[in-house]
Amino acid sequence: MTILDPDVYDKAADIVEKHGLSKGLYRDENGCYCVAGAIMAAIDGEFPRYEPAVFPARWAEYTDAFRWNLGIPSVTRWNDHPDRTAEEVVNALRGTCRAVRGANRGVAK
Secondary structure (H helix, E strand, C coil), X not given: CCCCCCHHHHHHHHHXXXXXXXXXXXXXXXXXXXXXXXXXXXXXXXXXXXXXXXXXXXXHXXXXXXXXXXXCCCHHHHHHCCCCCHHHHHHHHHHHHXXXXXXXXXXXX
């Protein structure tokens, strides 16, 4: 079992709060981030200088936990919904932070 760092979700929320929400791209030309792009940037400390063709496993673990916490089938479809707001994304990322923090309690490190 992989123990996820809950602070990644708080950092990702901060990124979306600061830069705005992107739809359709990990990071758009205005510097806005989608959920997955913000998670990538939070994990790596900066956004990759390329649009990754292959989603590395470490990013997938975090987006999978986000998806599971929200009970949604697809992070991309959820993020890119026309009515989705940056505020909703930030709240969902912070909620996932709390859920992962709670799940980590009691797991031997």
